[in-house]
Amino acid sequence: MTTARAVVLTNFTNPPELASFDVPPPTPGGLTVACRYAGICGTDLHPASGHLDVPTPLVLGHEGLGTVHALGTGTDRDANGDALAVGDTVMWASSIACHACHACHACHVLREPTLCANRRTYGVNRPVTEESPLRGSWGDFISLEPGTTVIRLPAGIDPVAAMSFACAGPTMVHALGGRRPVRLGETVVVQGSGPVGLAAAALAQLAGARVIGRLRPPTRETGEARGQPGSRRPAPGRSTTAAGRRPDSGSPPPRRAPPSRWAAHSSAGGAPRKP
Template sequence: MPSVAPGGALVDVALGGICGTDVHLRTGHLSVPLPLAMGHEGVGHIRALGEGLTTDVEGQPLTVGDRVVWANNIPCGSCYECLVLKEPTLCLNRKIYGINRKASDAPHLQGGWAETISLEAGTTIIKLPDTVSFEEVITLGCAGPTAIHGVVENLTIEPGSIVAVQGAGPVGLASAMYAKAMGAAQVIILGGPTSRIEVFRRSFR
């Protein structure tokens, strides 16, 4: 077990999501360093807090045992993409858990499929309220943040809007959910399989 770094945390992973990106990594469609502890979606309980880390990104106090979720990457904050474009997801220098962190390099445990993950200083950590289950949070995994960026930050959806979503995968379903939350009167999902469409239909009856 690695020691906890200043500003970081050790988290015992409760659930690790499987993203479409993980499938691409496993089949060799994307380049990754080896050895690799995979998994960039995770939720769990804080095992240890590093010096200086006392609150989550919202200012909520953090203590050992708290239930948390964390962002899967740390952008550099100083490149053209981060500073000028204001698009940290395009940062070429991002540290991404479970994708570009070699497991042979200390602190080794930097993937969400490990039993414990070592989160570095600068990681966005969110304390979960007791009313939200791990299953509910991990369902959104990285599809949730992706849809937030695409739908909430880059579209204007007003009460009464009609929104069409192309694709019924995790990102498509999350996008449809956010569109409804923003007041869309009608959300049309194009795609399949039918089982996913039915899940969304039941959720918004």
């Protein structure tokens, strides 16, 4: 049987350690993935610091990209309906809502499946005592169970670029596509330039919005600093209002669709919930 190394959080007083596990065959409807890349997110640091009440020991890591190692019986398509085969490059969503009660207020009313009381999250609440201990991306392999949203990556996609979107991307797709879609011509303010902030700026721009973003220190703005066309930075010594005109210009702002009255925060306190 194939063995895998994995980074395991055994308790909240000692650092994570390297352990070895047998790689079980995939369950029907599931698949086994050989992990090539794994992200390090603030969510990974909280359990390791004892800030989250999670079961231990567990394999850490909820962001990942890898190649299909084995397919379970009945697993032949990804979430888009594209064919899956051994060797394909895939990514997956970290969480699985139960979708079993059919009356969940979080899922059906709030459209917040992350609030599902029975949600299972890879690398967060999946201890090694489960049928497969490999339920986190910080290992050579991960066992993905039925119900996991798996996406096959098209050929030519840079895996490092894809990984930069692994967690921040779904977070902002949920925020700007599901919770409050961005409309053409709106103004979106992005505060902070972490992965979530950069994902917010990119998705808002793709939706046709005018993006105002700011890096730290506050004298630089995300758009121009990152080379994003359509973002704006005031000239030295001048400031620009959210409406798009300089306070001292005396001229009205250009006509455009009414700006949206929200800001997408990439700071820990203001980030939208992860999908």
